[in-house]
Amino acid sequence: xxxxxxxxxxxxxxxxxxxxxxxxxxxxxxxxxxxxxxxxxxxxxxxxxxxxxxxxxxxxxxxxxxxxxxxxxxxxxxxxxxxxxxxxxxxxxxxxxxxxxxxxxxxxxxxxxxxxxxxxxxxxxxxxxxxxxxxxxxxxxxxxxxxxxxxxxxxxxxxxxxxxxxxxxxxxxxxxxxxxxxxxxxxxxxxxxxxxxxxxxxxxxxxxxxxxxxxxxxxxxxxxxxxxxxxxxxxxxxxxxxxxxxxxxxxxxxxxxxxxxxxxxxxxxxxxxxxxxxxxxxxxxxxxxxxxxxxxxxxxxxxxxxxxxxxxxxxxxxxxxxxxxxxxxxxxxxxxxxxxxxxxxxxxxxxxxxxxxxxxxxxxxxxxxxxxxxxxxxxxxxxxxxxxxxxxxxxxxxxxxxxxxxxxxxxxxxxxxxxxxxxxxxxxxxxxxxxxxxxxxxxxxxxxxxxxxxxxxxxxxxxxxxxxxxxxxxxxxxxxxxxxxxxxxxxxxxxxxxxxxxxxxxxxxxxxxxxxxxxxxxxxxxxxxxxxxxxxxxxxxxxxxxxxxxxxxxxxxxxxxxxxxxxxxxxxxxxxxxxxxxxxxxxxxxxxxxxxxxxxxxxxxxxxxxxxxxxxxxxxxxxxxxxxxxxxxxxxxxxxxxxxxxxxxxxxxxxxxxxxxxxxxxxxxxxxxxxxxxxxxxxxxxxxxxxxxxxxxxxxxxxxxxxxxxxxxxxxxxxxxxxxxxxxxxxxxxxxxxxxxxxxxxxxxxxxxxxxxxxxxxxxxxxxxxxxxxxxxxxx
Numbered sequence: 177x178x179x180x181x182x183x184x185x186x187x188x189x190x191x192x193x194x195x196x197x198x199x200x201x202x203x204x205x206x207x208x209x210x211x212x213x214x215x216x217x218x219x220x221x222x223x224x225x226x227x228x229x230x231x232x233x234x235x236x237x238x239x240x241x242x243x244x245x246x247x248x249x250x251x252x253x254x255x256x257x258x259x260x261x262x263x264x265x266x267x268x269x270x271x272x273x274x275x276x277x278x279x280x281x282x283x284x285x286x287x288x289x290x291x292x293x294x295x296x297x298x299x300x301x302x303x304x305x306x307x308x309x310x311x312x313x314x315x316x317x318x319x320x321x322x323x324x325x326x327x328x329x330x331x332x333x334x335x336x337x338x339x340x341x342x343x344x345x346x347x348x349x350x351x352x353x354x355x356x357x358x359x360x361x362x363x364x365x366x367x368x369x370x371x372x373x374x375x376x377x378x379x380x381x382x383x384x385x386x387x388x389x390x391x392x393x394x395x396x397x398x399x400x401x402x403x404x405x406x407x408x409x410x411x412x413x414x415x416x417x418x419x420x421x422x423x424x425x426x427x428x429x430x431x432x433x434x435x436x437x438x439x440x441x442x443x444x445x446x447x448x449x450x451x452x453x454x455x456x457x458x459x460x461x462x463x464x465x466x467x468x469x470x471x472x473x474x475x476x477x478x479x480x481x482x483x484x485x486x487x488x489x490x491x492x493x494x495x496x497x498x499x500x501x502x503x504x505x506x507x508x509x510x511x512x513x514x515x516x517x518x519x520x521x522x523x524x525x526x527x528x529x530x531x532x533x534x535x536x537x538x539x540x541x542x543x544x545x546x547x548x549x550x551x552x553x554x555x556x557x558x559x560x561x562x563x564x565x566x567x568x569x570x571x572x573x574x575x576x577x578x579x580x581x582x583x584x585x586x587x588x589x590x591x592x593x594x595x596x597x598x599x600x601x602x603x604x605x606x607x608x609x610x611x612x613x614x615x616x617x618x619x620x621x622x623x624x625x626x627x628x629x630x631x632x633x634x635x636x637x638x639x640x641x642x643x644x645x646x647x648x649x650x651x652x653x654x655x656x657x658x659x660x661x662x663x664x665x666x667x668x669x670x671x672x673x674x675x676x677x678x679x680x681x682x683x684x685x686x687x688x689x690x691x692x693x694x695x696x697x698x699x700x701x702x703x704x705x706x707x708x709x710x711x712x713x714x715x716x717x718x719x720x721x722x723x724x725x726x727x728x729x730x731x732x733x734x735x736x737x738x739x740x741x742x743x744x745x746x747x748x749x750x751x752x753x754x755x756x757x758x759x760x761x762x763x764x765x766x767x768x769x770x771x772x773x774x775x776x777x778x779x780x781x782x783x784x785x786x787x788x789x790x791x792x793x794x795x796x797x798x799x800x801x802x803x804x805x806x807x808x809x810x811x812x813x814x815x816x817x818x819x820x821x822x823x824x825x826x827x828x829x830x831x832x833x834x835x836x837x838x839x840x841x842x843x844x845x846x847x848x849x850x851x852x853x854x855x856x857x858x859x860x861x862x863x864x865x866x867x868x869x870x871x872x873x874x875x876x877x878x879x880x881x882x883x884x885x886x887x888x889x890x891x892x893x894x895x896x897x898x899x900x901x902x903x904x905x906x907x908x909x910x911x912x913x914x915x916x917x918x919x920x921x922x923x924x925x926x927x928x929x930x931x932x933x934x935x936x937x938x939x940x941x942x943x944x945x946x947x948x949x950x951x952x953x954x955x956x
Contacts, residue, residue, distance in 0.1 A: 273294075309345075320337040339356070456472050458552065646707050653777070689718075787806070
C-alpha cells in the first residue's frame, strides 16, 4: 500500500487517542514513525498496525476498520480530493458506479496502486447490492465506513450496509475476496422541510400528475413555466419548485421530464470508413469473442485484427477488472472500465521488444446485433510511455481527451516527484532534528554534571551569574590515607584505576542522598548539602553520605598492599557564599570560613572515621545518629576545638545508606523499611561505570533516600537567596585581599590560599606537601 494509507491511520490514532497511544501502537507493531505519501510499503505494515490497534484500544477489528473508513473519507477530502469525489455522481448509485473509474485515473499517478473493484446492482425496492472485490482479505469492513460517510456528506442520506454473501473467487491473478453488501437508503430532511413534507404528501402526488400533463416533448421550456405556476397555485408549500421536483425524484414518485424520448434516425448516417477513422480505437465482437470490426489505429498496432473473425482473446488479455475473458463475465461488469493489454507472443517482431500497449474504455452491449462494442483509448501516462511504444500524439483522435491527459499527467508526475523529494527531505530533517535533540540532552547532562542546572542554564543564555549567600549548609571533605606513599610505589595507571573505582562509588552515593559534588582534586573529594538548593536536611544527607563513603571504600583495593583503602572524612556546618569563577572551564565554588573548617576536620581526622565539628554535631544530635565525643584538639589556625566522631545511623540499614534494594531476610523478597527521617524510592543513576567490574556492580538499581523536607525558611527563600550579592566573582583569582573576609580570621603566615594551607597532615604520615593540593586555591 502507498504511504498515504498509513499516514491516514496514524492521523486517526493521534487525533482521537493521542501521540502516546500511537507511539505505543507503532512500537508494538515494529514500524517506523512516519510514512511518505508516494512511497510503496508492504501490506503487512498496515495489517500489523490494524491488528495492534485492536489490541491496544480493546476494540473489535470490524469497528476499527469501519471507523478508519469514515476517517479515510474525511482524510481524502482534506488532502485535496474533495471536488474529485463530489463530482463522481449525482446520487449514491452513480457515485459507487464510478469508483473504479476514479481508481483508474489515480493509477496514472499511483502506478503501483492495487485498488479494490466495485460493482453495484439496483433492486426493485430501491435497495442496492454492492459487490466488493479485493486481493486483500479482512479489510471489507472499511467499505461501509467510506460509503456511509460519502452518502451522508454528499447526498444527505443515511445508509445501512449488511454483508449478505462472502466468497472467494478464482481470478486470473489468484483468489479474490468477493463480498456482497445489501445497501438500504434512508433520506434525511431538515426538520422544517420534514414537517412540511409530512403535511403535504398528497399535494405532491397531485402536483406530479399536473407536471406530467403539462410537459411538452417539442418545447421543454414550458416545463419551467409549469413548475413555476405549480409552485404558486397548486400546493401552498414554502419551498422552491426545484426542491419539490428533487423530492419527487428522490422518493421515486415520478420521473423528471418523463415525456422525453430520444429521436433516432431511420438509418445510420455515417459510412463504415468514416466510423473506423473517426473512432480509431474501437472493436466489435460477438458472443464467441470473434472480431467483427476494428478501428484503423488499433489495426495498425495489432495487424492481426485486419483478419476478421479471429478471436479477441488470442491478441488481448483483460487487466481490469480481473475477470475471465468471456462474454458473460464482461456483461456482469458492463458498467466498469475495461483495460485490455496486447499479448506479446501475437505481436509483430518489431513490437516484441517494446512495452505492451494497454487500452482502456467501456463496453456497450448491442442487443439487436448480439455483439459487444468496446470504445477505448490507449492507456498512456507520460510522453515517455508514448515514445517507448513508438507512437505519436497524431495517432490519437483529436476529440480523444487522452491527448490532454498525457500532457497534463506529465506535469502532474513532475509535481509529484518534487513533492516526494520534499517529503524525503522533511523526513531527513525530522530524523536529524531527533538526533540533534538526543545529542543536546547528552550535552546538557554532561554540563549539569559539572555545574548546577540553574547556573548552567544562565550561562547558556549568556546571563551573568552572581554569587549567592547560603545561611546554613554542610560541607564534607575526604582523602585517602597514605596516598603519597601509594603514588610513590605504583604505576600512574594503577592510581587512575583506583581513584576511578572509588569516585564512581562516591558519585553513585551523591545520587542516593541528593548532595552536590563540588570538586575532586587528586584523592580529595568535596561534597556539600543544602547548596545550590537549600534543604533543611542538609546535615543528615551529608552524614549518611559519609557513612556510605566509609562502606564503599572497603570495596576499593590498595594497589600496593592489596588491602582495602582507608579514607578520612571531615564534616562542618555553617554559612557559605557560592558562585561561578572563571570563563574557561567555569566552576561552581564555595567561599567562606565554613570551607576552611571542614577542610581542617578532614586533615585532623582519623583513618576510617568521620570527624564532626561542634556545629555539625548540633545539627545531628537529635537525628538518630550514634555519635561519640572526641574532645578538644588543637586545630591549626583555629586553636582548640571540641570535635566528635560519627559512628552510625541508628534508624537506617546499610542497604538503605548504600542505595541498594533491601531484602527480607526470611522470604528473600525485596522490602522497604520505613523510619522517621528516611524513606526509599528507585531513581536512575546518572553515573555510568567505566570498568567491567564496576559495570557488574552498577547493574543493581540505585535506591535513593527520600528525606522529609518540610517547608522551611531556607526553602521559602530559595527564590530570594541571590538578593545578597558579594560582587561578580567570575574571572577573579583567589588572593588574600579579595577573599580574606570570606574565609574569616586568617593568620599572617597562612599565605595566599588559607583554606589549602589549613589542610596539613602529621609529618609522619605526609612527609611532603603534595603539589596537587595547591589547586584547592582555585576551588576555595
